[in-house]
Amino acid sequence: MNIFKEIIKMFLEKQFIRTLIATAGTFIIYIILPNDYYLIMKLGILGFYIFVFILAFLLIVLIEKVIEFFKKNSLKRANKIYQRKEKERNIKVRLEQIWSYVDGLSNDDFLLLQKFIENGNKPIEKNANTHYSSNSLLSSQYVHNTIVAPPKNEIKNGDGNMNYKELFMKANSSGKKLYVLEDSFYQLLKYSKEKYGRISHFR
Numbered sequence: 131m132n133i134f135k136e137i138i139k140m141f142l143e144k145q146f147i148r149t150l151i152a153t154a155g156t157f158i159i160y161i162i163l164p165n166d167y168y169l170i171m172k173l174g175i176l177g178f179y180i181f182v183f184i185l186a187f188l189l190i191v192l193i194e195k196v197i198e199f200f201k202k203n204s205l206k207r208a209n210k211i212y213q214r215k216e217k218e219r220n221i222k223v224r225l226e227q228i229w230s231y232v233d234g235l236s237n238d239d240f241l242l243l244q245k246f247i248e249n250g251n252k253p254i255e256k257n258a259n260t261h262y263s264s265n266s267l268l269s270s271q272y273v274h275n276t277i278v279a280p281p282k283n284e285i286k287n288g289d290g291n292m293n294y295k296e297l298f299m300k301a302n303s304s305g306k307k308l309y310v311l312e313d314s315f316y317q318l319l320k321y322s323k324e325k326y327g328r329i330s331h332f333r
């Protein structure tokens with residue numbers, strides 16, 4: 131008996147609000163329905179109202195679960211919207227920085243940048259002996275470059291082994307370098323071109 135009381139006590143403590151609402155609903159049904167209602171006659175007064183109470187309780191639980199489900203979905207949607215807007219904001223900040231940088235490029239550098247975008251950032255070959263100023267696109271952090279190595283058969287020793295020192299010297303004297311844009315820089319420029327039709331503030 132004590133165990134039963136403890137169970138009832140725990141149930142009421144955890145489910146007090148639900149129990150209260152279900153009880154109120156049961157009383158409303160009791161007031162509305164006549165005593166000769168079919169199910170009352172079938173189940174008896176006590177059995178019928180226990181049945182009504184259980185149904186009311188389960189209905190409350192179901193409504194709570196539905197509300198919780200929609201709340202979670204709404205929260206997920208709101209979170210996705212926030213993340214998307216935050217991502218767009220961060221991209222816009224980066225674009226503003228890049229647009230300002232591109233605004234300051236010479237016309238030749240701007241045309242070269244356009245060429246990188248048009249060819250899908252494929253390597254562009256330039257003279258390795260040309261020196262570019264510090265504010266030039268090709269000497270900036272946004273561009274990677276590599277020296278074009280001469281053919282392997284030109285840099286072997288008499289025994290047929292590779293001479294790496296000679297490889298380095300010949301590569302530097304080959305007169306060619308390949309340039310590509312740094313990938314994140316290229317992707318932002320590509321995005322800017324597709325979304326805004328420009329890669330700077332003005333063009």
